[in-house]
Amino acid sequence: MEFTIVHTDIKASEIKPKESLLKYMALTEKDVQNLFSNVHWSTRSCPACKSSKVRSEFKKLGFDYVRCKNCYSIYAVKTPSSADLERYYQKGASRDFWFKEIGSKTATIRAEKVVRPLIDWTQRVLVSNKVKRKQAKIAIVGPTDSGFIDGWKSEGNPLNVIAPLFPNAKSEDKLKENHYDAILLIHTLDRLTHPAEELKKVYYALRTGGALLVTSILSSGLDNLILGRDSETIIPPDRINSFSYEGLIQLIEQSGFIVEEFSTPGELDVENIIRELDKVSNGSKEFFEYISTKREGTSLIEKLQDFLQENCLSSRARIVAIKK
Amino acid sequence: MKVGIIGHGYMGGIRRRVVEARKELTLSIVCETDLGKLPGKGQPFRVTRDPRDVLNSDVDLVFVCTPNNLIPELSIELMKRGKHVFAEKPPGRSLQDIIDIRAAEKNSPDVKLMFGFNHRYHPGIIRAKELVQTGRFGKILWVRGIYGKSGGKNFSSSWRNKKEISGGGILLDQGIHMLDLFNHFCGDFEEVKAFASNKYWGFELEDNAFVILNSKNGPSGMLHSSATFWKHKFKLELGLEKGYMNIEGLLSKSGSYGRETLTVGRQQFEDESFAVGNPSEEITYFDRDLSWDIEVDLFLDAIRENKPVVESSSLDALKAMTIVDKAYRNSGMI
Numbered sequence: 001m002e003f004t005i006v007h008t009d010i011k012a013s014e015i016k017p018k019e020s021l022l023k024y025m026a027l028t029e030k031d032v033q034n035l036f037s038n039v040h041w042s043t044r045s046c047p048a049c050k051s052s053k054v055r056s057e058f059k060k061l062g063f064d065y066v067r068c069k070n071c072y073s074i075y076a077v078k079t080p081s082s083a084d085l086e087r088y089y090q091k092g093a094s095r096d097f098w099f100k101e102i103g104s105k106t107a108t109i110r111a112e113k114v115v116r117p118l119i120d121w122t123q124r125v126l127v128s129n130k131v132k133r134k135q136a137k138i139a140i141v142g143p144t145d146s147g148f149i150d151g152w153k154s155e156g157n158p159l160n161v162i163a164p165l166f167p168n169a170k171s172e173d174k175l176k177e178n179h180y181d182a183i184l185l186i187h188t189l190d191r192l193t194h195p196a197e198e199l200k201k202v203y204y205a206l207r208t209g210g211a212l213l214v215t216s217i218l219s220s221g222l223d224n225l226i227l228g229r230d231s232e233t234i235i236p237p238d239r240i241n242s243f244s245y246e247g248l249i250q251l252i253e254q255s256g257f258i259v260e261e262f263s264t265p266g267e268l269d270v271e272n273i274i275r276e277l278d279k280v281s282n283g284s285k286e287f288f289e290y291i292s293t294k295r296e297g298t299s300l301i302e303k304l305q306d307f308l309q310e311n312c313l314s315s316r317a318r319i320v321a322i323k324k
Numbered sequence: 325m326k327v328g329i330i331g332h333g334y335m336g337g338i339r340r341r342v343v344e345a346r347k348e349l350t351l352s353i354v355c356e357t358d359l360g361k362l363p364g365k366g367q368p369f370r371v372t373r374d375p376r377d378v379l380n381s382d383v384d385l386v387f388v389c390t391p392n393n394l395i396p397e398l399s400i401e402l403m404k405r406g407k408h409v410f411a412e413k414p415p416g417r418s419l420q421d422i423i424d425i426r427a428a429e430k431n432s433p434d435v436k437l438m439f440g441f442n443h444r445y446h447p448g449i450i451r452a453k454e455l456v457q458t459g460r461f462g463k464i465l466w467v468r469g470i471y472g473k474s475g476g477k478n479f480s481s482s483w484r485n486k487k488e489i490s491g492g493g494i495l496l497d498q499g500i501h502m503l504d505l506f507n508h509f510c511g512d513f514e515e516v517k518a519f520a521s522n523k524y525w526g527f528e529l530e531d532n533a534f535v536i537l538n539s540k541n542g543p544s545g546m547l548h549s550s551a552t553f554w555k556h557k558f559k560l561e562l563g564l565e566k567g568y569m570n571i572e573g574l575l576s577k578s579g580s581y582g583r584e585t586l587t588v589g590r591q592q593f594e595d596e597s598f599a600v601g602n603p604s605e606e607i608t609y610f611d612r613d614l615s616w617d618i619e620v621d622l623f624l625d626a627i628r629e630n631k632p633v634v635e636s637s638s639l640d641a642l643k644a645m646t647i648v649d650k651a652y653r654n655s656g657m658i
Binding site: 001002003004005006007008009113117120123124127128133265310 | 447455457460606
């Protein structure tokens, strides 16, 4: 499988300022109490491989995360219903805070270092699939706050459908069957209680040869493996799934796709760990403490992050799969 | 379709594998004059040492995988007999050879002719071409290529170093791939300057060639083609208005040119020194080389659908040989 490593020289503080992140988490904790205390929570098997063999991993903001013993994915074993989660996205104070405080204040750097590479990637996939950009039939399924939609449309690129993350949400349109050249799921699978169901819909909506483009967090990425509960990439209820490399491939391929590219172009694993060094357990802590102090100013951290990218061990995934 | 192969050396072996993997093709006859390279006994196809057996056979298409001196005559004779021809590069020993081949092609309008400029179909090249076509990086300003090997196994005794067989040295043998890629990305170059030397191997043909190209209204280019590169190297660099692309390494059976990667970077205008040293880049690593299949599939598509060969055509061969000819003349090799 081909893969790509990415260097944008992005810094964690540029897109997730520490203080803002702490406030966001505090607000999220309140939202969980306010919105989910009196609702029904359902138990799930692994959303990637459907196994029920799990071990307890950590509890975070009221959600119990387990690790699938089969595919190594991490997921919230009990979740509110999709309708209740939808209320969080629509009414949660933490979501409002994210947009106004974090999203808008980091918009410029995100546009340059996060959104533009995504746009380049999407355009490249269209060309690889012999699709003319202006005539492309493209849908994006999932959160509409990634900045990608605005960036994509601002370049005059077509975007036919913006399907909602949750079925009861106000919908602009529905996915048509056997129709699209490409469908994007940008950090969507991480948020769904039943991602396999959504992937099936996407499969039927794509034309034969159409491309599925997925971005996701990865539990098999280094910062998630080392930091676990303290990782900034898993903040429920926004991230109820963190698939492993193996789990994500299995999920996508069992939905009928063939995975052609799997990259982990994350640039922040090592930096995230160093940022949270006081929370890292002994054994790992000494290593990261050493490289961040004694080898500061060398290219070691960059090279270590490159190693993670080259071996699909970073915590961000970028996947192209084709409907055959 | 029935298929014949003339020449069962390294390239003939590759073409044979591709043919045998396709249900729509039946390998009917293989010709090889070298006893040591003949296919073993008990094959489901006819084996012969006489190319005339292939010429006179009922095959529909033929892969011509012979030394350079035999390619023009065989290609022309095959086309006269109504057989489609896929010939290896270079298309002969000289510019005149491809001119003659094209004349024969014109007189045989029902046959398809394609040349083995295989590098066009390598994943890094395909991807770079796709990216250029998006227009997001602007126009190509310049290209630069390094294609070097150490000579190869039994290089001293290879037919490639005998002028009467090969027609030229490393530039014609291997550098022509890079020149074809230059044309593939940039179109035609009007001006060609070159130096060529044979300071190491001491053959009558060059073991190093340095070629500079220019098009008045388009990109400029530079190529180093070498048979004295002790670590094999393939590198194609494209400088564009808004970024750059570097294809390095080449997926191959031996892996001697390293893993094939494509680095894509954007022009940045922050602090100039910062941007020059550390621009945003994406490096893609490829692990599957489908080039042999892709080019044969293109050839078969042209035959099946009776449409022109537009990639690796005789015109592409002519353009590449024109540059080689100008380079040899300018460098004094001819």
